[in-house]
Amino acid sequence: MVPLINTKMKTFQLGALKYTVSMVILVFGLASCRQIQNTSPKETQTKAEIYDSYISELHARGQFNGNALIIENGKIVYQGAFGLANYEPIDSLKLNGVFRLGSVSKQFTAMGIMILKEAGKLTYEQDIRAFLPELPYQGITIRHLLNHTSGLPDYSRIMDQHWKNDLAYDDPERFISGNEDVLQMLCEYKPPVHFKPGEKWEYSNTGYNLLATLISRVSAMPFNAFMQEKVFGPAKMSNACVYQYMPGFDDKMPNRVFGFGTKFNGNDKFSTDAHYLNNAKGEGGVYATLEDLTKWDRVLYTDLLVSKQTMEEAFTPGILNNGNRTDYGLGWFISKSPNGKKVVKHKGGWAGFLTNIYREIEEENCIITLTNNNSRYFNIEEGLIDILHNKPPRYPKIFIADVFGKKVQDEGIVAAIAYYKKLKAEQFDNYVFNEYELNFLGYELLEDKKVNEALAVFKLNKEAYPNSANVYDSYGDALLEKGDTVNALINFKKVKALDAEFFGIHEKIEKYASPKNSQ
Numbered sequence: 001m002v003p004l005i006n007t008k009m010k011t012f013q014l015g016a017l018k019y020t021v022s023m024v025i026l027v028f029g030l031a032s033c034r035q036i037q038n039t040s041p042k043e044t045q046t047k048a049e050i051y052d053s054y055i056s057e058l059h060a061r062g063q064f065n066g067n068a069l070i071i072e073n074g075k076i077v078y079q080g081a082f083g084l085a086n087y088e089p090i091d092s093l094k095l096n097g098v099f100r101l102g103s104v105s106k107q108f109t110a111m112g113i114m115i116l117k118e119a120g121k122l123t124y125e126q127d128i129r130a131f132l133p134e135l136p137y138q139g140i141t142i143r144h145l146l147n148h149t150s151g152l153p154d155y156s157r158i159m160d161q162h163w164k165n166d167l168a169y170d171d172p173e174r175f176i177s178g179n180e181d182v183l184q185m186l187c188e189y190k191p192p193v194h195f196k197p198g199e200k201w202e203y204s205n206t207g208y209n210l211l212a213t214l215i216s217r218v219s220a221m222p223f224n225a226f227m228q229e230k231v232f233g234p235a236k237m238s239n240a241c242v243y244q245y246m247p248g249f250d251d252k253m254p255n256r257v258f259g260f261g262t263k264f265n266g267n268d269k270f271s272t273d274a275h276y277l278n279n280a281k282g283e284g285g286v287y288a289t290l291e292d293l294t295k296w297d298r299v300l301y302t303d304l305l306v307s308k309q310t311m312e313e314a315f316t317p318g319i320l321n322n323g324n325r326t327d328y329g330l331g332w333f334i335s336k337s338p339n340g341k342k343v344v345k346h347k348g349g350w351a352g353f354l355t356n357i358y359r360e361i362e363e364e365n366c367i368i369t370l371t372n373n374n375s376r377y378f379n380i381e382e383g384l385i386d387i388l389h390n391k392p393p394r395y396p397k398i399f400i401a402d403v404f405g406k407k408v409q410d411e412g413i414v415a416a417i418a419y420y421k422k423l424k425a426e427q428f429d430n431y432v433f434n435e436y437e438l439n440f441l442g443y444e445l446l447e448d449k450k451v452n453e454a455l456a457v458f459k460l461n462k463e464a465y466p467n468s469a470n471v472y473d474s475y476g477d478a479l480l481e482k483g484d485t486v487n488a489l490i491n492f493k494k495v496k497a498l499d500a501e502f503f504g505i506h507e508k509i510e511k512y513a514s515p516k517n518s519q
Helices: 047-060 102-118 142-147 155-162 179-189 205-219 223-232 290-299 308-314 381-388 400-411 413-426 435-447 451-464 469-482 485-498 505-513
Strands: 007-014 017-024 033-035 066-072 075-082 084-087 090-092 260-262 269-271 286-288 333-336 342-350 353-360 365-371 394-396
Touching: 047 066, 047 075, 047 381, 047 394, 066 290, 066 381, 084 260, 102 142, 102 205, 102 223, 102 286, 102 308, 102 342, 102 353, 142 205, 155 179, 155 205, 179 205, 205 223, 286 290, 290 353, 290 365, 353 381, 365 381, 381 394, 400 413, 400 435, 413 451, 435 451, 435 469, 451 469, 469 485, 469 505, 485 505
Parallel strands: none
Antiparallel strands: 007 017, 007 075, 033 394, 066 075, 066 365, 084 090, 260 269, 333 342, 342 353, 353 365
């Protein structure tokens, strides 16, 4: 691991001017946003300066490492790059950085289906087995996949259980080659559906993975080649691609951005970029720059790729069997702006990347944020939406685990617990306090072989959330690391008493209740 340097270069653009400033990094840690006092923009600031001031503050608070772009009334008013593109070697982000988009990729997959539909190659109401006959699922249509109403199980669970699971998730020997591996495992293990098609809405990566496979079958082209020829090329998205993943530097993508995280101590970094499912396509897999996504935003107002009528259907909520509407169209979530007008949007998160595109399509406004530092700040666009609508911006709450962990590193666990309790009593509204935060920190400490510190954090979590099965399971895991199987078993039995369906608890109890493990 390499230590975090104390200063970082941040570049941004205001109109045609470009500035570089030195930023001090404060590693803090969102589940929600709040209004902070004294954050109203100064009357003399331009809109671009207000955006920059807000994102600069997020960066200084350790809440943003990435690129951002804002379009108002069809024109770019701000774009900026903050922090690191990679940590080893140290490389600062630039505006032309190529980011993994995660689930923002789904809108491109949906566009591929729309293109084939307009070409007369398929209809939304066709059964997917017309194109993927080996699938063991009945009655699922293309529309069900597009709308997330198929009921299909999450393919990643089957892959985790059965795909070379003796190897680490980031071991290149475990990497899948592509979607055909996913299809093979679904056909082999036949995990059951969660509900009848159209009965409910449930977000499904499996559905969009199958859509990409379907596009390849129907077009007789590899998915990446189809997207290049039919979408990225016509839209002049010159850096966008469906990427066949390879670890490390790739001279075919010199401006590629890498995913990384920061350990609980606020300094040491680790790679999150490699994952054996990186070559799964459709639900993810697209890489692009801010410029590419700007061109994407603009082309969606035209009929270059598909007709405006087809595009309008993409922005129309899906309908369940009972007639209820969902808040998802074809590759897009659908909501309302602060002005009550239509918004289409999507987030993505995978292997250290967290991405967002938010479009107010009646006003031609757009907010794009791309981060690569394993961020847990999922709603940073809320403050940017405030600025867009000339309101004082909301700032995310700080994750208490980040502050707590840094305190453990600097002053020890006793001082850190005292500090945690003080913040909870006196500054509760400024931080995210919940069971997950302490659980997250506890496992980070365990991973760093700080077993006593992890036990103390998990014990604090038990005291705060005594009715949660999960806190006892975590405490039991830490006791196992300590070698105390007797007390670990007591905690695992408590888990079962609170939640008899808790994942894996019966196996744990059976394993550690045996005479061999109870000594």
